[in-house]
Amino acid sequence: MVANIKDKAVIAGVANTKFSKDSGVSELSLAAQAIKGACDDAGIHPSEIDGMATFTMDTNDEIEVARALGCGGLTFWGRSHYGGGAATGSLHQAVMAVSTGMAECVAVFRALNGRSGHRFSSGVSGAITTADAIHWGWYMPYGLLTPASWVAMFTQRWMKLTGISKDAFYEVAHATREYAVNNPNAAFYGRSFDRAEYDAARKIADPLQLFDCCQETDGGSAIIVTTPERARDMKKPGVAVRGIAQASAPDQEQMTSFYREEFAAIPEMEIAAKNVYEMSGLTPDDVDAAVIYDAFSPIVLWQIEAWNFCGFGESGDFVLDGALRPGGRLPCNTHGGQLSEAYIHGVNGIVEATRLVRGESLNQPKKNIEHALVTSGVGIPTGGAILGKLD
Amino acid sequence: MTPEEQKAFEDKIYAFKGRKVCEATPAKDPVNATMIRHWAEAMGDTNPAYTNTEWAEKSARGKTIAPPAMLYVWNQQGITAASERASNAQSELVQLFNDYGFTGVLGTNVKQEYFKEAAPGDQVFMEMVIDNISERKNTARGAGYFHETVATFSNQSGEKLGTQSFRVLKFIPQDQPAAAAADDARLEVPTRIPSPRGHDNGWWWEAVDKGKVMIQRCSNCQTLRHPPRPMCGECQSMEWDSVESKLDGEVLSHTELHHPKIPGYQYPLVCAVIKLGEGTNIVSNVVGCEPSDVHIGMRVKGKVEQVDEKNMLPQFYPA
Numbered sequence: 001m002v003a004n005i006k007d008k009a010v011i012a013g014v015a016n017t018k019f020s021k022d023s024g025v026s027e028l029s030l031a032a033q034a035i036k037g038a039c040d041d042a043g044i045h046p047s048e049i050d051g052m053a054t055f056t057m058d059t060n061d062e063i064e065v066a067r068a069l070g071c072g073g074l075t076f077w078g079r080s081h082y083g084g085g086a087a088t089g090s091l092h093q094a095v096m097a098v099s100t101g102m103a104e105c106v107a108v109f110r111a112l113n114g115r116s117g118h119r120f121s122s123g124v125s126g127a128i129t130t131a132d133a134i135h136w137g138w139y140m141p142y143g144l145l146t147p148a149s150w151v152a153m154f155t156q157r158w159m160k161l162t163g164i165s166k167d168a169f170y171e172v173a174h175a176t177r178e179y180a181v182n183n184p185n186a187a188f189y190g191r192s193f194d195r196a197e198y199d200a201a202r203k204i205a206d207p208l209q210l211f212d213c214c215q216e217t218d219g220g221s222a223i224i225v226t227t228p229e230r231a232r233d234m235k236k237p238g239v240a241v242r243g244i245a246q247a248s249a250p251d252q253e254q255m256t257s258f259y260r261e262e263f264a265a266i267p268e269m270e271i272a273a274k275n276v277y278e279m280s281g282l283t284p285d286d287v288d289a290a291v292i293y294d295a296f297s298p299i300v301l302w303q304i305e306a307w308n309f310c311g312f313g314e315s316g317d318f319v320l321d322g323a324l325r326p327g328g329r330l331p332c333n334t335h336g337g338q339l340s341e342a343y344i345h346g347v348n349g350i351v352e353a354t355r356l357v358r359g360e361s362l363n364q365p366k367k368n369i370e371h372a373l374v375t376s377g378v379g380i381p382t383g384g385a386i387l388g389k390l391d
Numbered sequence: 392m393t394p395e396e397q398k399a400f401e402d403k404i405y406a407f408k409g410r411k412v413c414e415a416t417p418a419k420d421p422v423n424a425t426m427i428r429h430w431a432e433a434m435g436d437t438n439p440a441y442t443n444t445e446w447a448e449k450s451a452r453g454k455t456i457a458p459p460a461m462l463y464v465w466n467q468q469g470i471t472a473a474s475e476r477a478s479n480a481q482s483e484l485v486q487l488f489n490d491y492g493f494t495g496v497l498g499t500n501v502k503q504e505y506f507k508e509a510a511p512g513d514q515v516f517m518e519m520v521i522d523n524i525s526e527r528k529n530t531a532r533g534a535g536y537f538h539e540t541v542a543t544f545s546n547q548s549g550e551k552l553g554t555q556s557f558r559v560l561k562f563i564p565q566d567q568p569a570a571a572a573a574d575d576a577r578l579e580v581p582t583r584i585p586s587p588r589g590h591d592n593g594w595w596w597e598a599v600d601k602g603k604v605m606i607q608r609c610s611n612c613q614t615l616r617h618p619p620r621p622m623c624g625e626c627q628s629m630e631w632d633s634v635e636s637k638l639d640g641e642v643l644s645h646t647e648l649h650h651p652k653i654p655g656y657q658y659p660l661v662c663a664v665i666k667l668g669e670g671t672n673i674v675s676n677v678v679g680c681e682p683s684d685v686h687i688g689m690r691v692k693g694k695v696e697q698v699d700e701k702n703m704l705p706q707f708y709p710a
């Protein structure tokens with residue numbers, strides 16, 4: 001049984017900053033720009049914001065962001081942990097605050113100089129002395145210390161179990177890139193690739209190669225979450241949060257849950273999916289498009305299975321039928337994803353899912369998008385949400 | 392610097408791209424045995440092809456040659472550089488950087504390519520151009536620009552001996568004690584990153600230091616658990632002891648790591664999740680075979696080894 005806050009919180013504004021490899025500005029500046037953009041999109045002044053939600057990983061203090069924007073006081077702030085697992089987790093914080101009346105207008109944000117500042121690809125290091133470092137200590141001495149290496153370990157076994165080949169990874173990476181080609185803010189705007197280039201690209205950690213891996217980006221994304229009543233008075237049509245959930249599963253580690261009976265699996269995402277469907281009263285058939293967290297191409301496939309768009313081991317055939325493409329069953333990552341637009345820890349994905357429901361995506365599918373799914377990262381405590389048109 | 396000022400500055404520096412620093416200029420002295428001997432002694436290079444005339448006469452070349460890495464030596468200006476160096480494109484560029492506050496300088500890369508050997512008696516000519524100036528970069532040292540000069544060396548017959556590209560970072564220095572300390576640390580030979588040791592895992596790593604891989608065992612219900620944790624998830628007992636693993640294992644999954652290559656680690660490098668005979672899983676390396684031979688289901692046998700100056704680690708070999 002999940003608490004039901006269906007349609008009690010509504011996304012009223014969304015925005016991204018310019019994405020780049022070297023923003024030349026502070027992360028605070030990116031956060032302020034993103035939230036200001038989302039306010040403009042909603043047609044509100046920053047002083048109407050009374051709450052904030054972000055990632056534990058974000059370096060921007062809420063009060064600094066509030067001062068920069070001229071928000072005034074806040075009655076709510078909350079953060080979500082576990083890297084990209086916090087993408088919809090931060091939205092979850094905002095939805096809980098708004099639906100319980102703790103705040104009326106919450107800015108969800110994530111802003112990082114992920115390329116010119118600290119780069120995730122540089123890996124974890126021994127210089128940190130937190131309890132967290134004890135965990136990484138089981139992997140660092142062996143050289144298993146980047147996100148790609150952790151995901152590669154799951155991927156190798158999952159391929160063996162399912163028989164799914166890199167044909168499916170290519171389809172995910174390529175379909176996503178084709179969307180980015182039309183997005184001027186995407187890292188790979190106007191730049192496609194073919195199978196030969198995909199196969200020839202630098203090896204990262206077997207079986208992952210360069211085009212299976214996401215960007216590192218400087219940029220910020222923000223979302224304004226408010227009540228249905230206030231959303232109806234705002235500039236753009238509201239996008240309601242039909243269902244949202246966070247989940248971790250037994251024997252969960254951050255990216256390294258290698259000790260489960262069968263570790264080539266994402267039970268935490270299956271729990272999140274079940275709870276989101278239950279809260280929203282929807283089924284996979286009701287989901288018209290999706291933004292599926294794509295730090296690496298194979299993790300999109302696992303999530304397609306976890307969200308029951310097909311059965312275990314069937315995601316390869318599902319995507320090879322063209323499901324993720326513009327006219328497919330489940331147009332997916334229509335902004336170009338984190339593989340090809342930008343890596344803003346999945347919050348740019350919430351921006352895109354909102355735009356899909358509004359009909360505003362640069363790659364808007366021809367069919368009506370009544371509901372769009374958006375998910376958080378994989379291999380960590382995670383979550384997801386289904387967004388729909390506000391009645 | 393405002394964006395406009397930066398643009399104006401960059402227009403000035405980028406104008407230096409492709410400019411000649413010097414035309415082909417002969418070295419002050421021809422290639423000679425004395426200088427070769429000094430250089431070889433300083434480098435500890437005892438190759439007889441450079442310094443042993445008797446040996447060299449019987450060799451395929453029939454004579455001694457200059458070490459190729461000395462290519463850049465012959466055209467060095469020597470002590471007069473301090474007083475007599477004429478202004479050139481390179482010094483003008485450096486001055487321009489300095490004028491705008493980019494006073495820091497750090498040589499970052501030197502790359503030489505060799506096409507033909509030089510021998511005593513040869514005259515070396517050097518020509519140099521400013522090859523490239525990067526976009527503005529934020530580095531650990533501070534914001535700056537990389538610029539690269541390429542020198543081309545030839546002999547008295549006009550034959551190309553080799554090239555040398557030299558990359559320098561000009562940057563705005565900033566006070567960075569942390570970065571400086573990190574630089575000092577870099578002088579040590581890098582090792583693998585060891586695990587931090589705390590209450591719950593220190594004993595495990597101390598056993599590894601003594602050559603043993605232990606598995607934590609609940610004293611109450613006997614359940615094994617790895618990695619170690621303070622409480623048994625089955626019965627919530629906090630009492631535990633441990634058993635030593637025989638390190639018989641099976642590969643459950645594996646990955647060969649290609650990029651990035653982390654200093655202190657030897658590549659090729661394969662990591663694997665290994666199911667131990669005792670029933671718990673452990674992450675380690677698979678060594679002693681080609682990376683492509685590692686597969687799911689492979690039987691492996693582990694032993695604890697000294698992998699570098701700082702670290703004892705379990706390593707697994709094909710069984």
Ligand SMILES: [Zn+2]
Pocket residue numbers: 609610611612613614623624625626627628
């Ligand atoms: Zn027990």
